[in-house]
Amino acid sequence: MKIETTTFLGRKAWKLDNDEVSLIMTTGGGHIASLTLRDKPGLNPLWVPTWKSIEPWTYNPKQHKKKYGNKLLASILGHNLCLGWFGDPSDEEVKQGQGCHGEAPVARWKLIRKTTSMNRVSLTCGCRLPTAQMEFARTISAQKESNILDVTEKIKNLSKRDLPFTMCEHVTVAPPFLAKDITIFDMPATKCHTFPGKFGDPQRLKPDTSFVWPQGPGVNRTIVDMRRIAAKHKQSADFSTQLMNPRHDDAWFSAINPKQGLLLAYVWKRTDFPWLGNWEENFARKQAPWNSKSLTRGMEFSNSPFPIGLRKSVSLGRFQGQPAYRWLPAGETVTVQYSIILSPVPADTQGVHQIKRTPRGFAMDLVRSAAK
Numbered sequence: 001m002k003i004e005t006t007t008f009l010g011r012k013a014w015k016l017d018n019d020e021v022s023l024i025m026t027t028g029g030g031h032i033a034s035l036t037l038r039d040k041p042g043l044n045p046l047w048v049p050t051w052k053s054i055e056p057w058t059y060n061p062k063q064h065k066k067k068y069g070n071k072l073l074a075s076i077l078g079h080n081l082c083l084g085w086f087g088d089p090s091d092e093e094v095k096q097g098q099g100c101h102g103e104a105p106v107a108r109w110k111l112i113r114k115t116t117s118m119n120r121v122s123l124t125c126g127c128r129l130p131t132a133q134m135e136f137a138r139t140i141s142a143q144k145e146s147n148i149l150d151v152t153e154k155i156k157n158l159s160k161r162d163l164p165f166t167m168c169e170h171v172t173v174a175p176p177f178l179a180k181d182i183t184i185f186d187m188p189a190t191k192c193h194t195f196p197g198k199f200g201d202p203q204r205l206k207p208d209t210s211f212v213w214p215q216g217p218g219v220n221r222t223i224v225d226m227r228r229i230a231a232k233h234k235q236s237a238d239f240s241t242q243l244m245n246p247r248h249d250d251a252w253f254s255a256i257n258p259k260q261g262l263l264l265a266y267v268w269k270r271t272d273f274p275w276l277g278n279w280e281e282n283f284a285r286k287q288a289p290w291n292s293k294s295l296t297r298g299m300e301f302s303n304s305p306f307p308i309g310l311r312k313s314v315s316l317g318r319f320q321g322q323p324a325y326r327w328l329p330a331g332e333t334v335t336v337q338y339s340i341i342l343s344p345v346p347a348d349t350q351g352v353h354q355i356k357r358t359p360r361g362f363a364m365d366l367v368r369s370a371a372k
Contacts, residue, residue, distance in 0.1 A: 001121045001144055003114045008033050009048070011055060011077075014111065016123045016149075018142040021342050023149060028055040029072075030109040030125060030138065032079035035264065035342050037147070045177035045255065045264045045342075046078030047296050051289040053077060056106040068289050071106045072099055080105045082168040082300075083155065084132035087307030101170070101307075103129040104136060112137055119144045133159040134328070148361050149340040156333040163328045166313050168302035169273065169338065171266060177257050178297055180231040185299070186352045187253040187276055189213035189242035191320045195306060200237020200284050213242055227351065229282060229297065237284035241305040242276045243320045251276070253299045254352040254364075256345055263345045266301065267355055267362060268338035273301040274322045301338075 006015040012027040022041075024034040034044045051068070056075040059068070068074035084102035088094075099106065107127040115122045121144075126137035135156040142149050157163055177183065194217065196208040204224055209217040216224035224230075226240070244251035251270040256263045279298035286292050300307075303326045305319045316324040328334055341355075341362060351367040 001116050001118065003116060003121060003123050008077075009053065011053060014123060014125065016121060016140055016142070018121050018144055018146060020145045020147050021142065021149060023140060025123075025125065025140070026077060027109050028057065029075050029077075029105040029107065030081055030127065031075075031077040031105065033077040035340065037262070037342055037344065039344065040260070040262060043177065043260060043262055045173050045257075045262065047172035047174035048077060049073075049289070050291075050293045057108055059106075066288065069287065070099055072101060073289055075106060078172060080170040080172070081136075081138075082166075082170050082302075082307075083136060084129060084134065084165055085310035086166040086168040086302055086304050086313070087309045089309055090311045093309075098131060101168070103127075103131055128158075132165065133157065133163060134165075146361070147341060147343050149342075150337070151340065152335060152337050154333050154335050155328060157328045157331055159330060161330050164310065164314055164325050165328055166302070166304035166310055166325050167273075167336075168277070168300050168304070168307070169266070169268075170298055170300045172279075172296050172298040173255055173264065174294075174296045177255070177260065177262065177264075178229075178295060179257060179259070180229050180295075182257060182259055183228065183297075184256045184258070184351050185227050185253065185278075185297070187213070187242060188245040188248060188251060188354070189276065190245050191243040192216075193241050193305070193320070195239040199239045200281075202236055202284065203238050204233050204236040205238045205240060216240065226278065229280060229295075233282060235284045235292070236280060236282040238278075238280045239307070240278045242278060243305075243322070244270045244274055244276060246270070246274075246321075250355070250357055251301065252355045253301070254355065255297075255299065256349055256351065258345065258347050258349045261344050261347055263341070263343045263349070263352070263364075265341040265343075265352070265355060265364070266299070266338055267341065267357070268301055269336070272336040273303055275303075275305045276301045277305070277307065
């Protein structure tokens, strides 16, 4: 049961360890960069880019723009927080120096408090967002030898007016955990919709089209199994939004690599984040720093359906019967909570049917392959 300062691929970070799960979060951007089980110490399901990341405060456009494209890509890792706005800023905001997904993922985060006891460990870190006029704090806690990490995030309005905002927990997985035809994704999705315009080149999904999970509308009238990335798709770049089942209090997603025997799942309050965005980069982006070398899949639970920036989200108003943004009242604080589950699973696991909250944590209904 410990919390310590550490480094991750040369980046400053904090490490939380409850003797079952180890979590590493970077000082630069507050990225949750690594999640590992004690029994699988070398297997981190989260995205580590193919390029070497740097601290966001060391980013210099003259020196780094050609190599990285922007400050966020220069420093991004694993689970990335988008706050203030989800997606690209407006043209006018770009002129004022604002970047994709807001200030939080490129801010210098500070330690607020840490506590350890015989049975529980807790780490609180956060940052100030001067443009968004917000103060943010994230607390990660765990019971001894539990495979569940509980996260509480507080967003405080520092201004004297109500603020509209969009927010996304941008969880991205990558190889070796992410493998074509192998890694399986599940969620309690109902209404789904592909990105309302061209998202990438090439795309495996037909743009601006409604569908029912997990049968995605492929180009050329094909059906795409959204639970996996198929090996037959050599290159693709897509985004779709999935409305979480409004009949349930909790929403969740799971990702399983049965060959590695590992499951990653997140569970959250559905009213906090009504949608889950599915982002895929399958060796498609040719520009730096991607250089057609990345395979990633983002499971992005959000209070806005698409990564289109705050102005467009406010103009959209509502989507699939839900508000496309949220208000943060003047001087008030909004709190959201979610849990991270990292668990071994049998090699014949073929998915997750349901995750339910229980008094002692969560119960998972695994789908197992039929015995031969």
